[in-house]
Amino acid sequence: MISLPKSPDGEQYEDAVASFIRAFGYFVESRLILHHEGREILELDVVSTPASEDFTAKTLVDAKSGGTGFADLFKIFGWRTFLDIPKGAIIRHQETPERDRTAFVRYEPDTQVSVLQFSLTDSDNVEAYFPPPFGVNDNLRKQLFISGWYAATAERICSKEYSKFKRDNPESELPMKIRKYDRACRVTFFEKDPLIRVQKLYAAFQKYPGLSGECIHWIAEKEGISYKDAQSKLFDTEGYPWAQQVMLTEHRARILIIKNAVESLDRYETSDIMDRLRLLVTPTNFQRSFEKIKKNHHRYKIPYLLHLMIEVFGGYYIDHDGFSADLEMISEASGIPMEDVIDCLSVLDDFFPTQNGWVVSIKGELNNIKFLPAVWRGIGCFTRQGYLFEDKYEEIAPSMSWLLSKYHNVAYKLLKPSLGVVE
Known part of the structure; x- marks a missing residue:
């Protein structure tokens, strides 16, 4: 018998996030790595594209099973700006402390980067952030x-x-x-x-x-x-x-x-x-x-x-x-x-x-x-x-x-x- 992990971490968590977003009607590109002269200089976890007329409304997603700091927020903001991607989302397994959450919300309008929590038992805010372009039964x-x-x-x-x-x-x-x-x-x-x-x-x-x-x-x-x-x-x-x-x-x-x-x-x-x-x-x-x-x-x-x-x-x-x-x-x-x-x-x-x-x-x-x-x-x-x-x-x-x-x-x-x- 085989079974997917109940508490994914590391690469498993990244794969779970990418698969979840795809299931909501988004074309997903994962593990995008930019090399220069043999060196890896940039790696993106996920970029999603809605299957709708709003086809260029991409989202850059950083998916990690650990916690989140302000360095992550501005890293994704910089990458999003450099790549001309409209929005960014940091998706983490761990719940963000209240003090940090307030600060993230404060800077979200300026950076167009949201911090979201996702687990196999709590996916509500990710579902809200990635609205399905069309209806699919649960x-x-x-x-x-x-x-x-x-x-x-x-x-x-x-x-x-x-x-x-x-x-x-x-x-x-x-x-x-x-x-x-x-x-x-x-x-x-x-x-x-x-x-x-x-x-x-x-x-x-x-x-x-x-x-x-x-x-x-x-x-x-x-x-x-x-x-x-x-x-x-x-x-x-x-x-x-x-x-x-x-x-x-x-x-x-x-x-x-x-x-x-x-x-x-x-x-x-x-x-x-x-x-x-x-x-x-x-x-x-x-x-x-x-x-x-x-x-x-x-x-x-x-x-x-x-x-x-x-x-x-x-x-x-x-x-x-x-x-x-x-x-x-x-x-x-x-x-x-x-x-x-x-x-x-x-x-x-x-x-x-x-x-x-x-x-x-x-x-x-x-x-x-x-x-x-x-x-x-x-x-x-x-x-x-x-x-x-x-x-x-x-x-x-x-x-x-x-x-x-x-x-x-x-x-x-x-x-x-x-x-x-x-x-």
Whole structure:
């Protein structure tokens, strides 16, 4: 049996806060690190973006399980100002003493930084600070939070496995390529112009193309197996977590390109020639997709939909005769009407055309977004088990229950060493 911690601290607390905010209708970017000449000079815990027309109303969040001092208040104020983020929030597990609380309230209007308390038993002021852009029932919101937290824990495990992989293979170029690609994607956040972020995300992929495929080739060579069998290690088992994280990073980069396209929509309606030139130097396919997504009524929710699909829904939806509960769940969670969810997912095909499309139907029941690794498929199974049914996967996918059970077990096996409890 596995269980999330009842009193999270350190990294666990940061992950809990990020997952909680995401569950309330916010696109969440975590662990954003700015490097300069090999040195880490700035690290942000969480930046949230509402899935609404107020798309640029970001919040910088500092999440720590310890106490808070005035140095924290002005640190976040400085970072918020430097990054041109409208608001900041310091979220702590410990209750702020009355004397300090009065002072924090006094300086909140000047700094636009709030100090909030959050625990698993007291989340009221965080809920009030992050109002949901649309309605979601409490049970679903709770499951989004839980699954997101499991996913964040899985990612921490994958990161540690990458560090081990790097240490164990000092002669290989692959670990360094992975590190540089991940950093190149994360650092794009610190560009103030969303289209410059887009250009740099494309540039990162062009500099390190086909990194997932390179990981699979490495596994095949190491084990003396075929490419297909090596691929199966990532799509069907918990094996090589560091390579599974590479696949996740590539998916996140695609979603960030779409998110930054949406973020730039209003800005690039202006006649500013430099703004228009920045759009013209993006790839032609991006420009076409940019014009198309402008006309989509759900454009401000599409990045959040894709974010949820990858992080908590396992990159798949279940749709077959007489069963619509899965799409209803995804619809409610994303704020997009059920009849439009599949069309909104096709935005991936617009921005990143691939042979036969991004979504593959299996036996007319399970519809998978390509190239998501098995561990994150398993997180999606956790979501369904916690919200849609009480007993077996046959209840939601009669033909493909065996595959969902396999995915479930993959995520369970990866998480058990960290989250296992004595029954």
